[in-house]
Amino acid sequence: MSGISGVVEKMREGLRGALADALAAAVEAGQLPPVDMPDFVVEVPREREHGDFAANLAMLLPKQARMAPRKIAETLLENLPRGLRWLERVEVAGPGFINFHLDPRWVLEAVPLAVRQQADYGRVRLVDGKRVQVEFVSANPTGLLHMGNARGAALGDSIAAILDFAGWQVSREYYINDAGNQIKNFGLSLEARYFQLLGREGEVPEGGYHGQDIVDTVRHYIEQHGDKLLDADRRARLDTLVQYALAEKIGGIKKALAEFGVQYDVWFSEQSLHDTGKVDETLQQLRERGRLYERDGALWFKASDFGVEKDEVVVRKNGIPTYFAADIAYHRDKFERGFDRVINIWGADHHGHVPRMKGAMAALGYDSDALDVVIMQLVRLFRGGEIVRMSKRTGQFVTLEELMEEVGRDAARYFFVMRSADSHLDFDLDLARTQSNDNPVYYVQYAHARICSIFRQLAEQGRQMPDPAGVNLELLREEAELALARHLADFPEEVALAARQLAPHRIARYVHEVAGLLHSFYNVHRVITEDVELSNARLLLMEATRVVLRNALGLLGVSAPDKM
């Protein structure tokens, strides 16, 4: 692992290097036969008694060396370089593990690092100068945002933030499906409501949009522009209504997402792909590469060339390209824009689309591994222990706005990312609204507010935060202090893991643990006391904790309040 600057990684790499040296020395001395260096790990054992770090190197060598693993481990120990910082003792354990026991104060190095780096503490450099695009939500602009969209928003935004923290250059994008059949239906639905509101006959078509919000939008139009479309040319009437309604709907979506704390860099129109000829251009490329053929009057993409079960229509018998055709053009455009990596956040109901989209990218000559699709499972809302049903058809569903009104932005964001994407999410509205220790988001925020309160107390006593350079951190010897510092030291690695796995829930769990350790410490020890030296050391520990809580919450889009 490279590009991680934390103290844990530093220690891990130091031990790894020492073991590699030991192996080389042992071979050199003839104590071991020449062997290939296996891909061994230096890990943090679950059990405290197994030391601070453990290596499995010796257990990977018996075949090559034709020696027992424990014997190999002993030999490695004899050849370990001397004078490794913080190292207290090394031992062979179990089937051949090499366990490293460190002076417990080694973790305190994380404290001044966090204090010094502030908002940058936890940043890692997994990549250098690489660009990634994260596309998420991309809900139809014909309605309101529901729970699935909301989860996508929280997940996508958090993944983007984590990737940014991990060294990627990130662009957040929303794909507006403002073309195709649904827009046609949208127009017919709007027209029907328009007629109805003005006393004429009108019926929302089968498969149209029946929601109350559509009625509201048409009413807004009438309030502003009256009934002048009643006798207009039908094409003009539909176009006008659609344009008006799209603008209003997209405006509403932007506003809701902004209130949710999500800011996009690009809003990309599907229609623009048709208008600029990019859909045709893409189809032409596929044709030139021999991946298209005609059957039953339609044009098909040979997805089966790429391990997909069946081929897919890209141009219908009536000559109109399918959504899939536009989507291929869209993804091609992403790569054309120079992104090194493209990530989509999709609902589970779209997972069947993944293989053929990857196939299409491969067909166009792009690396399909550069396209990652995060599939998130569906959300179930609970209130009073009962499932809250969502139905777009009947227009009865909880919108993002309603959710924020009910539980607040922070709770909503936290709840959506606290489970892994591929886990079904049971969202307990009652719990999210609770202002008590039962609610994990308050639990974490409270830890931050508590620290801020200590600092206010400090100021009231006319005292100041110490300069890190003049503080003796080794006064921190209590178990609660070292356990807390140990977790603060883990932050950069947690960020790296979350980034690699595209897994914000790791950060949610991590920050909850840090909060718990802070509370445990706080309950047993006082920060501000007559003992100025010790107070200063603890103040620095508190400041480092505050930095980590704030940065981690920031990655989740959750605020870190000074007071609650």
Add this chain to the structure above:
RNA sequence: GCGCCUGUAGCUCAGGGGAUAGAGCGCCGGCCUCCGGAGCCGGGUGCACAGGUUCGAUUCCUGUCAGGCGCACCA
């Protein structure tokens, strides 16, 4: 029928091949002359099932069973 996701504590969920599998909630019992009790401490049962790979499998592979979601000239 085929494909994808998921089966871990009473409930909701974590667990990048390692040595005795964790957290929150719920339940029971404790802790405030003290920087914020929105807090802390203690108490316990579990990897769906069957094979395989491996020195070692909750983790990887195969199969079975169960739940969710897909399998349109919809998006």
